Amino acid sequence: MPRRPMRVTDAERAPLATALRELRARTHVPGGFPPAVLEEAERAARRPRMPAYDATDVPLFTIDPPGSTDLDQAMYLARRDAGGFRVYYAIADVGAFVAPGGALDREAHERVVTLYYPDLRVPLHPPVLGEGAASLLPDHDRPAVLWRLDLDADGNVERTDVRRAVVRSRARLDYAGVQRALDSGTAEEPLSLLREVGRLREGLERTRGGVSLNVPEQEVVRRADGRYALEYRAPLPAEGWNAQISLMTGTAAAQLMLTAGTGVLRTLPAAPESAVARLRRVARALGVTWPEAMPYAVVVRALDPRHPQHAAFLQECTALLRGAGYAAFDRDRPSELPPPAAPVHAALAAPYAHCTAPLRRLVDRYTSELCLAAVAGTAAPEWVRAALDALPAEMERGGRRAGEAERECVDLVEAALLRDRIGEVFDGYVVDVVESRPTAGRVHLYDPAVIGHVEGDGDGPPLPLGRRMRVRVIEANPGREKVWFAPA
Numbered sequence: 001m002p003r004r005p006m007r008v009t010d011a012e013r014a015p016l017a018t019a020l021r022e023l024r025a026r027t028h029v030p031g032g033f034p035p036a037v038l039e040e041a042e043r044a045a046r047r048p049r050m051p052a053y054d055a056t057d058v059p060l061f062t063i064d065p066p067g068s069t070d071l072d073q074a075m076y077l078a079r080r081d082a083g084g085f086r087v088y089y090a091i092a093d094v095g096a097f098v099a100p101g102g103a104l105d106r107e108a109h110e111r112v113v114t115l116y117y118p119d120l121r122v123p124l125h126p127p128v129l130g131e132g133a134a135s136l137l138p139d140h141d142r143p144a145v146l147w148r149l150d151l152d153a154d155g156n157v158e159r160t161d162v163r164r165a166v167v168r169s170r171a172r173l174d175y176a177g178v179q180r181a182l183d184s185g186t187a188e189e190p191l192s193l194l195r196e197v198g199r200l201r202e203g204l205e206r207t208r209g210g211v212s213l214n215v216p217e218q219e220v221v222r223r224a225d226g227r228y229a230l231e232y233r234a235p236l237p238a239e240g241w242n243a244q245i246s247l248m249t250g251t252a253a254a255q256l257m258l259t260a261g262t263g264v265l266r267t268l269p270a271a272p273e274s275a276v277a278r279l280r281r282v283a284r285a286l287g288v289t290w291p292e293a294m295p296y297a298v299v300v301r302a303l304d305p306r307h308p309q310h311a312a313f314l315q316e317c318t319a320l321l322r323g324a325g326y327a328a329f330d331r332d333r334p335s336e337l338p339p340p341a342a343p344v345h346a347a348l349a350a351p352y353a354h355c356t357a358p359l360r361r362l363v364d365r366y367t368s369e370l371c372l373a374a375v376a377g378t379a380a381p382e383w384v385r386a387a388l389d390a391l392p393a394e395m396e397r398g399g400r401r402a403g404e405a406e407r408e409c410v411d412l413v414e415a416a417l418l419r420d421r422i423g424e425v426f427d428g429y430v431v432d433v434v435e436s437r438p439t440a441g442r443v444h445l446y447d448p449a450v451i452g453h454v455e456g457d458g459d460g461p462p463l464p465l466g467r468r469m470r471v472r473v474i475e476a477n478p479g480r481e482k483v484w485f486a487p488a
Contacts, residue, residue: 017119019416029115040099040103042128044104050143054165060168062173069131073092073356085151085155090144091356092134093358094364112394113399114360118409123360129359130360142169145368145371160256161375175238179238194242195238195241201244205244210347251350257353257371263374275319278319282313285431312431325396326391327343328388332385363391419477441454441465453484454471455484472486
């Protein structure tokens with residue numbers, strides 16, 4: 001999923017849409033699916049491999065952005081009679097539709113991930129599956145990988161079970177509606193437990209020294225005067241609690257695979273000191289309090305993403321996520337795929353695996369199969385183990401493509417918003433200065449929420465790091481030039 005999600009809410013966006021189409025053509029983004037893939041998807045949608053175990057009595061529900069149809073996860077939470085909680089987490093079973101080595105499988109290995117643009121998605125699977133037969137849409141029986149996680153009263157996972165099951169979601173909820181129900185006290189117990197368990201899991205994350213970034217969502221809107229605007233939307237608490245269920249499942253999956261000796265983990269090394277030092281400098285520039293002895297995770301949790309300077313700092317914090325990758329291991333081939341030397345994901349302070357978004361990410365289909373085998377005490381399917389050699393590199397390739405799409409889209413949206421405002425002056429604050437060239441750096445505007453390069457005359461005064469500054473737009477050409485500012 002993108003670290004910096006964007007949404008275009010205005011229908012009249014022709015100039016931006018044109019630039020986005022040109023971007024996809026220039027970067028060779030896949031278009032429609034080949035006929036053989038579509039034919040296989042149609043057949044699979046009509047005849048999925050349905051499991052024998054029936055769990056349709058579990059009243060699952062989904063929580064996603066409004067209008068979403070590619071629903072990977074459904075959940076249900078309850079209290080246990082013995083104390084603590086039971087969490088059911090159903091994950092779309094893509095393996096019930098995609099045959100190893102078939103046209104669908106080969107196409108998924110080419111695409112790797114769903115790509116997100118402000119105006120559309122480029123999906124991993126054909127819509128007949130990803131938004132239809134494999135999606136956990138309400139009031140439909142679906143094959144799923146059903147996790148059952150038993151938690152103690154503090155939110156620690158005590159027991160884990162994973163099996164294939166037929167499930168039926170009862171309701172499709174959205175984050176805003178869930179938040180309103182929780183805030184108003186009208187939420188039924190499963191939703192109230194989402195908040196309770198989510199907060200417990202956040203507390204455990206704090207204790208471990210982990211951190212989840214609540215990065216604000218960039219939203220393109222059209223104002224009453226007809227101009228576009230770029231604003232940050234602070235994530236709702238319900239989004240964080242929902243994410244904690246996914247993270248809990250990912251850490252449980254990692255433990256299962258590590259115990260079994262075969263699997264693939266999501267990895268992130270500790271950030272180098274140079275990156276942390278730079279982030280400290282940005283914190284000072286933005287007025288974010290960061291005492292020398294305070295851990296980074298504590299600083300981030302104290303931030304309010306609705307505050308402009310805090311929102312800007314959270315965007316900068318994503319730099320510490322660089323270096324993330326995947327590590328595959330197989331106990332029967334220790335010389336080729338050895339156990340990971342550092343299995344802990346630095347941001348989560350725990351081993352972690354991607355396993356909850358198989359409709360949108362290739363690796364999750366494989367981790368589901370590996371976890372099912374681990375719980376059953378059987379060897380992982382041979383087609384899964386054969387894919388482990390190439391899977392990390394494939395995911396890295398897909399991640400690069402997704403990252404490129406994200407960066408280019410941000411540049412396009414910002415340039416589109418300012419293309420007709422060349423020469424105008426805006427208020428902002430300097431968030432970074434190039435050490436070797438103190439008249440150059442980056443500036444964060446107050447309104448619109450744009451971050452761009454600013455450069456003064458080489459003989460001019462250095463940029464005032466962390467201080468207000470008025471800047472003039474000198475370049476903004478979507479698809480050709482990024483936003484560029486000069487001191488006003």
